[in-house]
Amino acid sequence: MSTSSLRLGVNIDHVATIRNARGGQHPDPVRAAEMAAKAGADGITAHLREDRRHISDGDIDRLMGAITLPLNLEMAATDEMLAIALRHRPHACCLVPERREELTTEGGLDAAAQHNHLAPYVGQLVDAGIRVSLFVNPDRIQLAVAKAMGAQVVELHTGAFCDAVNEGRAEDAASELERLRIAAREGREMGLEMHAGHGITFESVGPVASIPEFVELNIGHFLIGEAIFGGLDSTIRRMRALMDQARSSSTQIA
Ligand SMILES: CC(=O)[C@@H](O)[C@H](O)COP(=O)(O)O
Numbered sequence: 131m132s133t134s135s136l137r138l139g140v141n142i143d144h145v146a147t148i149r150n151a152r153g154g155q156h157p158d159p160v161r162a163a164e165m166a167a168k169a170g171a172d173g174i175t176a177h178l179r180e181d182r183r184h185i186s187d188g189d190i191d192r193l194m195g196a197i198t199l200p201l202n203l204e205m206a207a208t209d210e211m212l213a214i215a216l217r218h219r220p221h222a223c224c225l226v227p228e229r230r231e232e233l234t235t236e237g238g239l240d241a242a243a244q245h246n247h248l249a250p251y252v253g254q255l256v257d258a259g260i261r262v263s264l265f266v267n268p269d270r271i272q273l274a275v276a277k278a279m280g281a282q283v284v285e286l287h288t289g290a291f292c293d294a295v296n297e298g299r300a301e302d303a304a305s306e307l308e309r310l311r312i313a314a315r316e317g318r319e320m321g322l323e324m325h326a327g328h329g330i331t332f333e334s335v336g337p338v339a340s341i342p343e344f345v346e347l348n349i350g351h352f353l354i355g356e357a358i359f360g361g362l363d364s365t366i367r368r369m370r371a372l373m374d375q376a377r378s379s380s381t382q383i384a
Pocket residue numbers: 141143176177179204226233234235265327328350351
């Protein structure tokens with residue numbers, strides 16, 4: 131675990147994706163979580179999808195028993211997932227939107243439109259002592275609704291910014307980064323703890339990590355993919371170093 135003001139949550143979903151390509155036990159996401167802890171992660175994130183395409187119920191059982199880092203369980207707001215969360219009581223639950231046919235989580239929750247559906251889930255998780263986060267796009271209305279529902283945390287979806295960086299669309303990247311900056315500030319002013327994640331790479335992490343209101347970044351797909359070339363330990367260490375570098379340069383400027 132690091133002493134940085136910016137925590138790194140390592141998402142291990144796609145270790146399970148590779149395992150599931152053949153069935154069986156290898157590679158084991160729990161082993162990846164243990165390695166992540168040694169490499170300087172501050173938390174582990176796992177998304178138990180309704181279709182179980184990567185993380186399984188058994189993975190969550192084993193993670194809860196094995197890891198020393200806090201677990202952030204990403205889940206859809208359904209009765210099935212609520213029962214699983216209440217049984218395990220992870221450190222945090224992040225409510226995310228899910229569509230069966232999507233390749234990945236394409237956007238944030240529309241908390242404003244789904245207020246009546248989401249609010250009881252937020253309430254029951256908070257009452258169980260679980261830290262609740264809503265995964266939303268950088269939009270003031272979504273933040274205000276999340277706060278009004280009782281969520282303590284909001285995770286801003288960084289996918290639009292990261293896609294623009296990957297595709298070399300500099301103007302879009304600049305405007306998406308500005309949206310993240312504004313929303314991070316607004317959310318903090320509302321009293322929300324601000325997290326960010328989705329699609330972050332070595333190239334896109336710096337600008338996101340420089341936003342001072344963020345206290346946690348959740349990063350998965352890129353780390354697991356890059357680990358094929360650089361090894362998991364050194365890939366996580368490099369991401370951690372880039373985060374720290376960005377945070378310390380932005381502190382010096384501020
Ligand atoms: C909610 C989120 O952003 C992550 O959990 C990430 O999406 C990994 O899971 P998928 O790639 O299956 O969406």
